[in-house]
Amino acid sequence: MHKNILYFLLIVSLLSTGCKSKSWVIISATGQAIPIDQSTDSIADTAYMNYLKPIKKELDRKMNVVIGHAAETMKGHAPESLLSNFSADVYRQAATQYLDSTVDIAIVNLGGLRTTVPAGDITIGKIFELMPFENELVILWLKGDKLYDLMQFFASIGGEGETGIRMTIRDKKAVDITINGEPLDKNKVYTIATNDYLAGGNDKMVQLATYQKRVDTGIKIRDMLIDYIKNETANGREINSELDGRIQ
Numbered sequence: 557m558h559k560n561i562l563y564f565l566l567i568v569s570l571l572s573t574g575c576k577s578k579s580w581v582i583i584s585a586t587g588q589a590i591p592i593d594q595s596t597d598s599i600a601d602t603a604y605m606n607y608l609k610p611i612k613k614e615l616d617r618k619m620n621v622v623i624g625h626a627a628e629t630m631k632g633h634a635p636e637s638l639l640s641n642f643s644a645d646v647y648r649q650a651a652t653q654y655l656d657s658t659v660d661i662a663i664v665n666l667g668g669l670r671t672t673v674p675a676g677d678i679t680i681g682k683i684f685e686l687m688p689f690e691n692e693l694v695i696l697w698l699k700g701d702k703l704y705d706l707m708q709f710f711a712s713i714g715g716e717g718e719t720g721i722r723m724t725i726r727d728k729k730a731v732d733i734t735i736n737g738e739p740l741d742k743n744k745v746y747t748i749a750t751n752d753y754l755a756g757g758n759d760k761m762v763q764l765a766t767y768q769k770r771v772d773t774g775i776k777i778r779d780m781l782i783d784y785i786k787n788e789t790a791n792g793r794e795i796n797s798e799l800d801g802r803i804q
Contacts, residue, residue, distance in 0.1 A: 579735035619681030621744060624785035626678055627794040632669035635715030635725060635803040639669055642797035643781070650780045651695050651749030654773050660735055661704075661720030662749040665759045669717070678785055678795060687778040691751040697769035701742040706763040707733050715803045751777055793804045 565608055590596065631641040648662035671685040710716045711730035723733040733740040745768060752772065757765030785795055 560681040579613045585623070602790075619679060619684065621680050621785060622677045623680055623683075623782060624678040624789040625794050626673050626675050629675045630673040630795075630797055632666050632672075632717070634666060634713070636799055636801075637666075637717075638716030638797040638799065639673060640664060640666055641719065641799065641802070642795070644667060644717045645797075646781055646784045647693065647749040647751075647777075648719050650693055651773070653748075654693070654715065654775070655695065655747075657747075659720075659749050660746040661718060661760070663764070664717035664750070665754055665761070666717055667759060668751070668753070671787055673795075680782060683778055683782050684786070687781060689753070689777075691753050692775060692779045693773045693775040693780055694750055694752045694755040695771040695773065696748045696750060696755055696764060696767040697745050698764065698767050699742070700740055700744045700746060702766050703735075703746055703748075704730075704733065704740055704742055706761060707740075709760065709763070710803075718802065722802050 623802065628638070630642055631637055632639040632643075643664045644662040647664060650657050651659040668689070668691070669686060670688055671682070673682060673686060693726065707721070707730040710718070711723070711725045712728050720736055721733065723730045725731075735741075735746060748764070750764060750766075753759070754761050754764050755767070755770060757763075788795060
């Protein structure tokens with residue numbers, strides 16, 4: 557009797573052990589960078605490549621359309637740059653047109669400007685390279701004390717893209733801050749054109765997320781830039797930017 561009980565317990569134990577799921581642990585891993593260029597043609601799926609050819613041809617046709625002409629090469633860098641100044645100015649103009657009321661300032665992040673715009677023809681494809689994201693134009697109402705703190709953050713990292721603001725960076729502090737020629741008033745509420753990514757407090761611009769009011773325009777930043785360039789071209793103007801000392 558006791559022997560049968562022992563057999564029974566042994567069988568139950570084996571069954572319960574066998575039903576347990578196994579846990580796998582990675583103990584080592586290796587990786588290799590594979591360049592996506594002509595060197596991979598030999599291992600490409602020919603059938604799939606043939607399928608993609610007409611799609612690529614049509615995409616290239618659309619992306620290679622020239623929409624304007626850059627007077628000089630525009631790059632993005634701190635403390636201010638031709639490209640960040642150009643972008644911020646377009647943000648502000650588009651937001652002003654949307655509200656039908658002057659927007660005080662515009663703020664863009666240098667990290668969001670993903671390429672250089674070389675002197676010469678500007679294609680739609682180049683703007684897709686510059687702004688490959690689906691970000692949209694947002695207008696915020698932000699109190700001056702929060703804006704002051706944001707400018708201190710900008711000074712600590714050497715500057716960001718902006719317009720409507722002028723300031724001097726001294727010992728990584730923002731001093732002599734003015735908004736459209738007037739000293740920054742910590743009690744005043746300012747209107748700010750930016751993008752939905754920054755409006756969420758991203759890129760460490762946490763102050764932008766403390767807005768008093770927010771309007772989502774639904775206008776994609778990429779489309780906004782393309783429309784601006786097309787309009788300038790239609791009016792016989794090149795795409796220009798300048799370093800005007802907005803951040804010194």
